Amino acid sequence: MRFMGRLRIQLLLILLLFGKNVLFSQTPAVPEESEDVHKKNAAALDKEYYEYYFRTIPNVDALEKAKLEYNLIRSFKLELRRREPSLSPDYLKQIKAANIRYERVGADSIWMRGIRNQMQHIRFQEYMYIVIYDKYFLYISYEINPSRYVMEPYQVQLIFQKENPFFIKLPDP
Numbered sequence: 001m002r003f004m005g006r007l008r009i010q011l012l013l014i015l016l017l018f019g020k021n022v023l024f025s026q027t028p029a030v031p032e033e034s035e036d037v038h039k040k041n042a043a044a045l046d047k048e049y050y051e052y053y054f055r056t057i058p059n060v061d062a063l064e065k066a067k068l069e070y071n072l073i074r075s076f077k078l079e080l081r082r083r084e085p086s087l088s089p090d091y092l093k094q095i096k097a098a099n100i101r102y103e104r105v106g107a108d109s110i111w112m113r114g115i116r117n118q119m120q121h122i123r124f125q126e127y128m129y130i131v132i133y134d135k136y137f138l139y140i141s142y143e144i145n146p147s148r149y150v151m152e153p154y155q156v157q158l159i160f161q162k163e164n165p166f167f168i169k170l171p172d173p
Contacts (some may be wrong), residue, residue, distance in 0.1 A: 064147035069097040071146040072131050075153045076100070076138050083158050083171055095133055102131045115139070125154050135161035 077092050105112050107124040116122060125141040132138075139157040146153075160171065 067150060068147035069102075071142070071150060071153070072102050072129060072140060073097060073100065075140050075156055076131050076133065076136075079138060079156050079158050080136065100131055100133045102129055104129050119157065122157060123155060137161065 073095060077095055080087055080092065080095075105128050107113075107116075107128070112124070112128070116124065122139065123141070125143055127142040127145055129140045129142075129146075130137065131140060137159040139155075139159075140153045141155045142151065143154045144151070
């Protein structure tokens with residue numbers, strides 16, 4: 001047992017001495033030429049970074065418009081499927097951003113105030129849109145900006161354009 005204790009101490013001393021020699025023998029060599037090279041390339045690097053950033057910056061307006069159209073069309077199709085299950089899938093596939101008309105509306109509009117008086121169950125939000133396709137008119141409202149996130153609408157109200165203004169037929173529940 002004494003022998004093992006001495007052996008441990010000897011190994012520990014050898015490792016310590018070897019470790020000190022390794023640490024002291026490695027002195028960092030700082031060449032003066034490399035500092036000059038870095039200073040010379042600094043102007044080129046920041047210019048390259050700046051140019052790359054502006055070449056690759058995403059077009060935020062196009063992304064926001066695409067998300068908004070995706071949200072509006074998705075909500076429109078879901079409401080059509082729910083309210084008119086007899087519609088063919090081909091008809092729903094025809095609904096694209098190029099085929100619809102949409103506009104953001106405000107609560108201060110005289111027309112929206114009239115809608116609120118007629119349909120008192122509608123709750124106005126900050127983000128409200130009217131979407132028109134074929135004979136369908138859709139009111140969609142969102143709690144937060146739909147051009148920033150893909151989301152579900154807060155409220156949806158679908159209105160059908162009637163063939164005869166004096167004939168009223170309610171859709172099947």
